[in-house]
Amino acid sequence: MVNITEKIKEKLARLRAQLLEPVGGAGSGGGAGFDVSKSGDARVALVGFPSVGKSTFLSKITKTKSEAAAYSFTTLTAIPGVLEYGGAEIQILDLPGIIEGASEGKGRGRQVISAAKTSDLVLMILDATKRAEQRALLEAELDAVGIRLNKEPPNIYLKAKKAGGMKITFQTPPKNLDEKIISNVLRDYKILNCEVLLLMIYVLATIDDFIDVIMKDHRKYIRCLYVYNKIDSVSLEFLDQLAREPYTAVMSCELDLGVQEVVERIWKELRLMRLYTKRKGEEPDFSEALIVRRDSSIEDVCDQIHRTLKETFKYALVWGASARHIPQRVGLGHMVADEDVVSIVAK
Numbered sequence: 001m002v003n004i005t006e007k008i009k010e011k012l013a014r015l016r017a018q019l020l021e022p023v024g025g026a027g028s029g030g031g032a033g034f035d036v037s038k039s040g041d042a043r044v045a046l047v048g049f050p051s052v053g054k055s056t057f058l059s060k061i062t063k064t065k066s067e068a069a070a071y072s073f074t075t076l077t078a079i080p081g082v083l084e085y086g087g088a089e090i091q092i093l094d095l096p097g098i099i100e101g102a103s104e105g106k107g108r109g110r111q112v113i114s115a116a117k118t119s120d121l122v123l124m125i126l127d128a129t130k131r132a133e134q135r136a137l138l139e140a141e142l143d144a145v146g147i148r149l150n151k152e153p154p155n156i157y158l159k160a161k162k163a164g165g166m167k168i169t170f171q172t173p174p175k176n177l178d179e180k181i182i183s184n185v186l187r188d189y190k191i192l193n194c195e196v197l198l199l200m201i202y203v204l205a206t207i208d209d210f211i212d213v214i215m216k217d218h219r220k221y222i223r224c225l226y227v228y229n230k231i232d233s234v235s236l237e238f239l240d241q242l243a244r245e246p247y248t249a250v251m252s253c254e255l256d257l258g259v260q261e262v263v264e265r266i267w268k269e270l271r272l273m274r275l276y277t278k279r280k281g282e283e284p285d286f287s288e289a290l291i292v293r294r295d296s297s298i299e300d301v302c303d304q305i306h307r308t309l310k311e312t313f314k315y316a317l318v319w320g321a322s323a324r325h326i327p328q329r330v331g332l333g334h335m336v337a338d339e340d341v342v343s344i345v346a347k
């Protein structure tokens with residue numbers, strides 16, 4: 001059964017999509033972020049309302065000093081700093097505070113959000129002393145420009161065709177969608193010939209999920225860690241409640257409480273791994289880690305070392321958690337684990 005709220009949501013989603021997608025042409029250029037080039041192994045964006053302590057945090061965890069003060073909009077541009085962690089260099093972007101309506105271009109909001117869109121992790125800095133809605137308000141601003149936090153892309157198959165009309169298949173009928181709604185949405189987006197397949201596991205798919213699939217080129221799925229700062233000014237009881245929320249960390253930059261834990265969470269959420277290389281007949285080089293994404297194979301490792309290394313690759317020897325015996329002789333498809341030692345043998 002598709003209820004009335006789903007119908008209204010469908011209509012709203014359609015209108016919102018029209019409002020938010022760039023119309024193009026002169027003067028529309030709301031898409032650009034700040035002029036800071038990416039550097040290091042990953043980029044983390046500090047996003048939050050004014051005066052929650054973003055700049056204070058940047059100054060604490062990097063060598064960069066970003067001005068902090070008790071008034072709003074102290075920071076007016078993107079300030080990059082480098083966090084060194086376990087041999088990795090992580091770029092931390094301190095950004096101006098954003099306010100409600102940022103996604104519609106209020107303040108520097110759009111620019112800030114564009115910068116967040118380029119990051120590997122959003123660190124949403126929240127003021128533990130402020131009302132709880134702040135988090136939902138910020139999420140809504142990011143959501144409005146296509147940033148999906150802590151979500152996987154919807155598992156819906158959609159393939160546009162040249163002809164043949166719409167072919168919509170459900171393995172099991174979804175709870176919140178039916179064929180009529182889907183075909184209406186497809187028509188709104190001028191997709192008249194296509195194949196849609198909803199797998200059984202996706203019975204809770206919503207109209208929003210479906211629109212995300214259609215608009216997939218404008219959607220970005222980013223992990224987010226919610227960080228409540230200023231816990232020096234709240235009760236222990238409230239603090240306990242905050243700390244139990246998912247994807248959440250708590251800290252006080254002023255009292256230097258929890259800051260190092262936040263750094264460790266950043267590292268975890270980025271899902272990076274440290275590998276060490278070893279030359280034949282020599283000890284492994286533990287002085288310099290090779291940083292790769294989680295779910296990396298030996299092939300990814302080769303690409304990270306040198307663009308053409310793969311061409312002369314013969315086999316690799318691996319010591320560590322991913323090796324079944326030590327060392328294990330593996331091919332390009334072998335998946336490595338954090339802190340493995342790898343030795344590439346060339347032809």
Ligand SMILES: Nc1nc2c(ncn2[C@@H]2O[C@H](COP(=O)(O)OP(=O)(O)OP(=O)(O)O)[C@@H](O)[C@H]2O)c(=O)[nH]1
Pocket residue numbers: 048049050051052053054055056057067068069070071072073074075076095096097098229230231232233251252253254255
């Ligand atoms: N009580 C308390 N105050 C803090 C803490 N961290 C930062 N502050 C204060 O909060 C105020 C704002 O800090 P900033 O670092 O400038 O905040 P911001 O988020 O960068 O602010 P904008 O750049 O204006 O968006 C300053 O007066 C800081 O001293 C904390 O842990 N506890």
Ligand SMILES: [K+]
Pocket residue numbers: 050051052068069070071072073074075
């Ligand atoms: K401030």
Ligand SMILES: [Mg+2]
Pocket residue numbers: 054055056067068074075094095096097
């Ligand atoms: Mg600031």
